[in-house]
Amino acid sequence: MxxxxxxxxxxxxxxxxxxxxxxxxxxxxxxxxxxxxxxxxxxxxxxxxxxxxxxxxxxxxxxxxxxxxxxxxxxxxxxxxxxxxxxxxxxxxxxxxxxxxxxxxxxxxxxxxxxxxxxxxxxxxxxxxxxxxxxxxxxxxxxxxxxxxxxxxxxxxxxxxxxxxxxxxxxxxxxxxxxxxxxxxxxxxxxxxxxxxxxxxxxxxxxxxxxxxxxxxxxxxGAGNCHIYVDQGADLQMAENIVVNAKVQRPSVCNAAEKLLIHQDVAADYLPVLAAALRAHGVELRGDARARAIVPDMIPATAADWDTEYNDLIMAVKVVDSLDAAIAHINTHNTKHSEAIITNDYTASQRFLQRIDAACVYVNASTRFTDGFEFGFGAExxxxxxxxxxxxxxxxxxxxxxxxxxxxxxxxxx
Structure with missing residues (x-):
């Protein structure tokens, strides 16, 4: 029947x-x-x-x-x-x-x-x-x-x-x-x-x-463990605007950023500013040892954090040695959704675009734009x-x- x-x-x-x-x-x-x-x-x-x-x-x-x-x-x-x-x-x-x-x-x-x-x-x-x-x-x-x-x-x-x-x-x-x-x-x-x-x-x-x-x-x-990498060639104000938007504008959706990676050469200057901006919006930060050495009151990040899609006002933070280290980390832990680099270095941006394995890869823009409506497709x-x-x-x-x-x-x- x-x-x-x-x-x-x-x-x-x-x-x-x-x-x-x-x-x-x-x-x-x-x-x-x-x-x-x-x-x-x-x-x-x-x-x-x-x-x-x-x-x-x-x-x-x-x-x-x-x-x-x-x-x-x-x-x-x-x-x-x-x-x-x-x-x-x-x-x-x-x-x-x-x-x-x-x-x-x-x-x-x-x-x-x-x-x-x-x-x-x-x-x-x-x-x-x-x-x-x-x-x-x-x-x-x-x-x-x-x-x-x-x-x-x-x-x-x-x-x-x-x-x-x-x-x-x-x-x-x-x-x-x-x-x-x-x-x-x-x-x-x-x-x-x-x-x-x-x-x-x-x-x-x-x-x-x-x-x-x-x-x-x-x-x-759907699953979106999305990263933003702040390169040594990044403008701080641009980085702050993009990171806050990508994490805070609507944290429950799949194109919200869940991880922040930052180059070691700018971490000491940039990370306190970015952390303060995120915390002003109620974001809980979980950092690796190097990030917590700069912002000591971050919660220690665990191994599980790097693979977790929070869909919440939580962000894990990692200091990396280089662009290639950021690329390697992202390709190991991402869900192939949306990844972004903030940089004014054209060569670095091209390397990121070419080497990141994801459906959408951004240079100097928020991951929140990964959306059928924003791409001009209508609904998705x-x-x-x-x-x-x-x-x-x-x-x-x-x-x-x-x-x-x-x-x-x-x-x-x-």
Missing amino acids: ITTLEEMGQAAQNAAAELAILPAAKKNTVLNAMADALAAHRQAILTANADDLVNAADLPAKFVDRLRLTDARIQDMATGLRQVAGLPDPTAQADKGWTTDAGLHIVQQRVPLGVVGIIFEARPNVTVDAAGLTFKSGNAVILRGGKEALRSNMALAKVLQDVLANHGLPVAAIQLITDTSHATAQALMRLNGYVDVLIPRGGAGLIQTVVKNATVPVIET IGISTQKLHARGPMGLTQLTTIKYEIRGDGQVRS
Whole structure:
């Protein structure tokens, strides 16, 4: 007997087949209508979110911050949908075409992946971001959020599904799993034949659980043990501005900086200033022996600190001998997400760009810019930290694959 999850998978496949041939103009009309609907139903969404927040009162502050919706965050989601509507449809044109020696005309056409499954934690914005991007790229989506955000996710999904229905489109294009049990999550990870790709969004624990247990293809996203390296050629004021922004502006997200490395030649002068600026914003500092020799009241950093994504107002600090020592440390401990160097030395910046193994590498800018919206992609499906298929902020193009269309006039191979 077919299960409910399999029924969702079949309905998603049917919807995906319809979305794959939907004209770009129709998609854009629907996306703008979804943005309007979010604003029109703002109060119902906030009421549902308030219920979730009551139940999450005992959870850590960083968790509650990701869960909380506000007028501004709802507006950001609507803006993301409008920006996606304004972007080119990746499936509306061919990548390239050519003619072979045999006279075959080959076109490399970009096509949707099909059915995208997304498992995510208490981040209601993912419901809208994922729905908008998958819809524009011609994919159906099955969403499985955390139980802490269930009411918020249900309210958002209903708004989006009502818009689909009002425009004569299958509501199964955007589906939300309301059974938040681990068993259902495990079943989604193994929904071969229905789900074409699974994308986890959340902490390292969730991502690794999906990677280890899924039998459908997985794109790893999210975990961000991000570093900022202050080089000997750095401007102190620039370093202070960037380090504080990267750590403090929104510490609970994956592109926030978690580690500060500083060259030994400037550490004595720069580290007290940077430490004071961070502490003014309530940041707890954990330093290695050399950092604590300069700022003695730092908490001693442990070996585990160098591999920890805090998602909180905590930062570990290390003094390094050289640029190459910084690069080696980062490549040993990072999660391939976002890394930054602060320097006015062009040669040092180029070496950092070339040698750091990460999806996004910055020179003289905050890691907080690793974001689909900031990159001009509209909303994002996640930050891919792997190397196959997609890497970095995943926008519309990353939710497609290719198909070769070959036209002949009777050719046979000899």
